[in-house]
Amino acid sequence: MDNNSTHSTSNNEIDLLKVSNSLKNGLIKSLRIIPLTINFIKKNIFIIVGLLIIGVVAGFYYNKKEKAYNSNIIVTPNFETVDYLYEKVALLNSHIQQNDQEFLQENKIDPSYKIYKVEVKPISDLYRFLNQGDKYFEIFNTLSENNDAKKVAEDFSTSKNFPKHLITVSAKGKIDQKVLDAIIKYINTSDYYQPVRAQVLENTKAKVIINDSIIKQIDGILNNAGSAKNNTSVYINEQSQLNDLINQKNRLVEDNHYFKISIPNLKYIIAPLDFSRNMEDYSGFKGKYHLIFPLILIGLFIVISLIRKIK
Numbered sequence: 001m002d003n004n005s006t007h008s009t010s011n012n013e014i015d016l017l018k019v020s021n022s023l024k025n026g027l028i029k030s031l032r033i034i035p036l037t038i039n040f041i042k043k044n045i046f047i048i049v050g051l052l053i054i055g056v057v058a059g060f061y062y063n064k065k066e067k068a069y070n071s072n073i074i075v076t077p078n079f080e081t082v083d084y085l086y087e088k089v090a091l092l093n094s095h096i097q098q099n100d101q102e103f104l105q106e107n108k109i110d111p112s113y114k115i116y117k118v119e120v121k122p123i124s125d126l127y128r129f130l131n132q133g134d135k136y137f138e139i140f141n142t143l144s145e146n147n148d149a150k151k152v153a154e155d156f157s158t159s160k161n162f163p164k165h166l167i168t169v170s171a172k173g174k175i176d177q178k179v180l181d182a183i184i185k186y187i188n189t190s191d192y193y194q195p196v197r198a199q200v201l202e203n204t205k206a207k208v209i210i211n212d213s214i215i216k217q218i219d220g221i222l223n224n225a226g227s228a229k230n231n232t233s234v235y236i237n238e239q240s241q242l243n244d245l246i247n248q249k250n251r252l253v254e255d256n257h258y259f260k261i262s263i264p265n266l267k268y269i270i271a272p273l274d275f276s277r278n279m280e281d282y283s284g285f286k287g288k289y290h291l292i293f294p295l296i297l298i299g300l301f302i303v304i305s306l307i308r309k310i311k
Contacts, residue, residue, distance in 0.1 A: 040302075040305070044301075044305070047301065051294065051297040051298050051301055052294045052297075052298065054293075054294075054297060055290075055293035055295070055297045056290050056293070058289075058293050059288075059293035060289075062289040062293070066172070066286070066289070067286075067287075068116075068170060068171070068172055068280070068281040068286055069170070069171055069172075069173065069174055069175070069277075069278045069280055069281060070168050070170050070278075070279050070280075070281045071169045071171070071175055071179075071180060071275070071277040071278055072166055072167065072169075072274075072275070072276045073180055073183070073184065073272055073274070073275055074123065074164055074274040074275075075164070075165050075167060075184075075187075075270050075272050075273060076164050076265065076270075076271050077165065077269070077271075078200070078265060078266060078268065078269060078270070078271060079193075079196060081193060081270060082165075083160075085120060085165060085270050086120060088186070088187045088270075089118055089119065089120040089167060089187070092118050092183070092186060093117060093118045093119065096115055096117065096118060099111075107185070107186045108178075108182040108185070109182045109183060109186070110178075110179060110182075113171050113175045113176075113179055114171050114172040114173050115169060115170065115171045115175070115179070116170055116171065116172060117168075117169075118167065118168070118169050118170070118183070119167070119170075120166065120168070121165065121168075122162040122164075122165050123162060123164040123165060123166050124162065167183070169183065170281065174278040175277065177277065180275055180277065184268070184270070184272050187269070187270050188270055190269055194269065197266065197267075197268070197269050200266055201267065204262060204263055204266060205263065207255070207256075208256050208259050208260060208263075211255055211256045211259075212256065214252055215252050215256075218245050218246075218248065218249045218252075219249070221242075221245060222245065222246070222249075225242055
């Protein structure tokens with residue numbers, strides 16, 4: 001037993017020694033690279049500086065030539081048309097990817113603006129989503145029981161029900177407002193939803209008129225009750241009919257406030273809320289070519305130099 005322990009300890013010591021020697025040799029080799037690198041730079045300093053200048057100049061030129069811009073439209077779908085919105089945008093993007101000039105011209109989207117992508121995504125607004133009603137809260141609560149709430153909120157099946165969505169139009173040049181207007185017009189072109197939209201708009205206007213009429217009637221009743229001809233005071237408690245009328249009036253006023261705000265948006269199937277145009281796109285490598293090109297040129301020079309030495 002003692003011999004085995006001694007033998008095991010000896011093996012461990014040998015293994016540690018091997019590891020130590022390997023690390024030491026690796027460190028020595030790494031340190032040798034430093035003077036070699038310095039010598040390489042000294043020997044080729046003019047070439048490296050020249051490639052650096054060429055790369056920076058070429059990069060700035062390419063940045064200017066390949067500038068890309070994003071224009072955004074915040075929209076809200078009316079009467080449960082979220083899926084319709086995403087399908088229309090996907091179809092538009094498909095025609096753009098195919099460079100379908102006839103389709104673009106037919107929909108007044110000028111091809112000369114070099115639009116290369118249109119996409120749509122939900123604008124995260126979980127609190128408003130949950131405040132839409134108890135059923136939305138219950139659905140979210142049920143989905144979150146066995147999953148992370150953040151993942152549920154970010155999942156498209158949940159986020160597509162958020163009230164606002166962002167359409168992003170990417171182009172290789174600046175675009176005019178008329179292009180965004182044309183895109184909104186295209187999205188709102190539907191033989192099925194246009195009659196539905198028109199009917200909902202008329203119904204909403206009718207509700208406002210009816211509610212205004214009922215509010216006036218309630219005001220008349222309350223005014224008569226408040227100007228009692230005798231000297232007795234009128235007391236209103238939570239159980240009285242007058243209190244019910246006051247509560248009903250408040251509800252009608254709130255409804256009309258909501259309806260009047262909604263009416264302008266009901267002129268659209270997908271209502272545009274806000275536009276922002278021509279924000280320069282710096283995603284990915286865009287706008288960074290003055291840094292990338294010098295690295296590529298110097299990297300290629302180093303690789304070619306190493307290949308020559310090997311030969």
